[in-house]
Amino acid sequence: MERMKTVVVGCGGMSRTWVQEALAAERIDLVGLVDLEAERARAMADSFGIDQGACFRSLGEAVRATGADAVFDVTVPAAHAAVTLEALELGCHVLGEKPMSDSLENGRRMVDAAQAAGRVYAVTQTRRALPGVLSVEAFLREGGLGEVAELHSDFYLGCHFGGFREEMEHPLVLDMAIHTFDNARQISGREPVTVYAESWNPAHSWYRGDASAVAVFEMTGGLRYTYRGSWCNEGNHTSWAGDWRVAGSRGSLAWDGADAMEAQRLAADPGEGFHRELETIDVPRVTLEHEGHAHLIRQFAEHVCSGGRTPLACPAADNLPSLAMVLAAVESLRTGNRVPVRW
Ligand SMILES: NC(=O)c1ccc[n+]([C@@H]2O[C@H](COP(=O)([O-])OP(=O)(O)OC[C@H]3O[C@@H](n4cnc5c(N)ncnc54)[C@H](O)[C@@H]3O)[C@@H](O)[C@H]2O)c1
Missing domain, CATH: 3.30.360.10 (Dihydrodipicolinate Reductase; domain 2)
Structure with missing residues (x-):
């Protein structure tokens, strides 16, 4: 895969960095923005000059309409399990914000679901980079x-x-x-x-x-x-x-x-x-050429595009002990x- 078609879910405070880095990264095509509050996705699109047609109310709608390969989960911690599990079910790779979930039980379910789906699932533990x-x-x-x-x-x-x-x-x-x-x-x-x-x-x-x-x-x-x-x-x-x-x-x-x-x-x-x-x-x-989010987002895209041949600093399974x-x-x-x- 040359470039990874990517949907960002959750357009709150932290997601500005994600959208900015997704737009800057060589291996990423940002194809969708999703938020439960439609206004937020629209405002995010406006502030980065992204077409309003890339804004969606639901993850399923966004992935089906764009054929996305990957989902960036920048929602609140309580929503991470539902968003990640749905993204994996839709066949997408997932890079999610920390903390991976609000319970260990959910965290394990998410890691197991990624393994069963044969998809990459990682968490941006940004201070690793x-x-x-x-x-x-x-x-x-x-x-x-x-x-x-x-x-x-x-x-x-x-x-x-x-x-x-x-x-x-x-x-x-x-x-x-x-x-x-x-x-x-x-x-x-x-x-x-x-x-x-x-x-x-x-x-x-x-x-x-x-x-x-x-x-x-x-x-x-x-x-x-x-x-x-x-x-x-x-x-x-x-x-x-x-x-x-x-x-x-x-x-x-x-x-x-x-x-x-x-x-x-x-x-x-x-x-x-x-x-x-x-x-x-x-x-x-x-x-490092890039640090924190900028590094981990690029590294994830490279890892997915290379079919897993390049390193991944924060695989989700390794986040469970933290x-x-x-x-x-x-x-x-x-x-x-x-x-x-x-x-
Ligand atoms: N790594 C860091 O340095 C760092 C810093 C700040 C925040 N964070 C993490 O980033 C995540 C987001 O934090 P934030 O400050 O942007 O929160 P926020 O409340 O500003 O934004 C979250 C957005 O997600 C949307 N949302 C919630 N559930 C959703 C769902 N099911 N589907 C679609 N959209 C949904 C909300 O409407 C909101 O717009 C959190 O997990 C937080 O811990 C990380």
Whole structure:
């Protein structure tokens, strides 16, 4: 296949990026826009100079009218399962927004349905495609710090979104933490085993639900991953990817989630001193032509068009453990218990 005929479903805030990237990508023909609220699809078409004839009220109508090969699901989390299952039934490949679904049961059904249909189904876990996170991942995989033992991330932003997030019970953990949790799996190459989490809502918070949380994960091999975060933190913001510290048997690495990365490791002859001799290491940097959505959308189109011969960073089956981390953390918040993470 030279180019992938694609329908975007859900024309809300996030979909502007998807439409923009779909129009810019070499391997994609954007053939349809769908929203339950017809006005939204029409407004999206107008703002990108797309013919109004490409706007549809339902996914089925859009796929049948255009002969689409693929569907981009940019609807709300509660609609992802229904939209993805319908798209697969219509014979389309699917690239969906995170989180893949609102329950693990739905997530598994979606992954199984894609397998049964022989279609590609992936999720845009966008912070997998950042040069910094890929650099840390490669450095650790090649043993840059010896055996990795601890991973810590801080996420502190003051975000005045308005809308649904300010009404959710656990806005930070349910809507945002999946990015950071997923990066912890990516960076460490380990899978989650258990989690204990606590959350609270500071008096100054403008969210109804808990905007601050901490979580401690046990990962395979005994590695501990700790998460601290707040969405009502005014000042000293971290990056959106969070501020990271990794400790290994031979050294440690600090990364600010953007450009700043420092690694120190034991010198060849570390001596017998109170603090052992250390050397500063340059972490080799991975570069990307495009990042985040732009990278993952192009990569998905290339993968589908090449019949699966090119890489795919976020196959949906691999997203299940990250979704499980979020849902298990919420269970821990609700019960006060340390709970197993299963998917
Ligand atoms: N990766 C990121 O950085 C990032 C950032 C923001 C949002 N998101 C994700 O993007 C998704 C969309 O978020 P948003 O902020 O654009 O939400 P939104 O509410 O602004 O837009 C969602 C749109 O989907 C439409 N819709 C809902 N159900 C539908 C259905 N069954 N069929 C057709 N249309 C339907 C709604 O009418 C609405 O226009 C969410 O899953 C969210 O978590 C990801």
